[in-house]
Amino acid sequence: MTFFICGVPGTGKTSIVSFLKKDFPVIELGNVIKEKRLYTYFDERTGSFVINEKEVDRVARGLYGESVIIEWIDLSFLSEQPNGVILLRTNPIVLKKRLESRNYPDSKVRENVMAELLGVIRKNLSDKWHDKVIDFDTTATSPKEAAEAIRDIITGKSQPKEVIDWLSIMDPEELDQLIGQLDSFKSHSDKP
Ligand SMILES: Nc1ncnc2c1ncn2[C@@H]1O[C@H](COP(=O)(O)OP(=O)(O)OP(=O)(O)O)[C@@H](O)[C@H]1O
Ligand SMILES: [Mg+2]
Numbered sequence: 775m776t777f778f779i780c781g782v783p784g785t786g787k788t789s790i791v792s793f794l795k796k797d798f799p800v801i802e803l804g805n806v807i808k809e810k811r812l813y814t815y816f817d818e819r820t821g822s823f824v825i826n827e828k829e830v831d832r833v834a835r836g837l838y839g840e841s842v843i844i845e846w847i848d849l850s851f852l853s854e855q856p857n858g859v860i861l862l863r864t865n866p867i868v869l870k871k872r873l874e875s876r877n878y879p880d881s882k883v884r885e886n887v888m889a890e891l892l893g894v895i896r897k898n899l900s901d902k903w904h905d906k907v908i909d910f911d912t913t914a915t916s917p918k919e920a921a922e923a924i925r926d927i928i929t930g931k932s933q934p935k936e937v938i939d940w941l942s943i944m945d946p947e948e949l950d951q952l953i954g955q956l957d958s959f960k961s962h963s964d965k966p
Contacts, residue, residue, distance in 0.1 A: 775841040777928050778849045780895055781862030782886045783822075784872040786912040786920060787845045790862070793921030794843060798928065801837050803830065803846035821882030827851040843928070850898040858906050859899050860924055863938045865913040866891045867952055880959035887956060891940050909938040 777798075781787050791800045807813060812830045813823035831852050834844065838854060849859070864872070866887050873883045889895065899907045908927060912920050926932040941949070 775928075776838060776854055776856045777843045778852075778856045778859040779843055779845045779862065779924070780847060780849055780859060780899060781864075781912075782847060782869070782890045782895060784869050784876070784886065785862035785864045785890070786917055787847075787862060789917035790912070790921045790924060791843065791845050793918055794925060794928075797925060798841060798843050799839055800843045800845060801834070803834065803844055803849070806830075806833060806837070807846075819881060820885045821879055848895045848898055850895075850902050856903065856906065858908065858927065859903055860927060861896055861899060861907055861909050862912050862920075863896075863909045863940075864890065864911070866940055866944070867948060868913050870952070870955070884956045884959040887952075891952070893939060896937075905935070908934055909936045910934075911936070911938060 779787055779791060779794075788802070791802065794800060807823075807825055807830060810829075810833060812833065813825045815824055816822070817824050831854075834852060834854065837844075844852075844856075849856075869890050870883060870887045873886060878886075896907070896909065910920065910924060910927075915923070923932070927934065944952075
């Protein structure tokens with residue numbers, strides 16, 4: 775059994791798998807990528823390393839066990855066929871606050887909040903695995919509660935079919951304000 779847990783930075787992957795680790799073997803792919811230096815270059819625009827997908831896939835193939843959870847931002851490049859993919863989603867207004875509290879540069883906050891708002895990872899994952907992808911909202915729960923609900927999804931106790939589209943859920947005025955704030959991040963230089 776292989777489950778993927780994905781989501782843009784700040785949606786809660788690490789916090790949630792820290793609870794799931796007690797019940798399932800977890801591979802935090804970010805750690806593997808860092809240890810084995812499986813990245814190609816640093817992208818200034820996104821403020822993150824671009825990974826060598828072919829190499830990561832090759833290394834990951836050697837790590838699958840009988841049952842495993844793999845955690846990384848977007849796993850749509852892996853050749854493994856997962857039993858399910860749980861995509862963590864966070865209201866973009868809340869996500870922006872979480873990322874700002876990490877003191878990320880404005881360009882990195884903007885890039886990730888826009889990706890969440892537009893459902894970029896959702897599209898990548900569902901283009902490949904269709905209805906195996908389940909959105910899980912981490913906006914209002916605690917990481918522990920989220921982990922318990924995700925445990926039930928993995929064990930088949932619950933079978934939600936949620937698809938989250940922030941553009942249709944969010945209040946138009948709040949959306950307008952958020953996009954205005956993100957836009958202003960383009961017009962001034964990044965904080966160091
Ligand atoms: N329901 C929730 N589930 C998970 N995290 C939550 C939840 N509610 C609030 N949080 C908070 O959001 C933050 C998520 O950070 P975390 O490092 O887990 O994200 P991540 O997805 O692993 O990011 P990265 O891709 O940068 O590693 C934490 O500060 C966590 O306490
Ligand atoms: Mg993490």
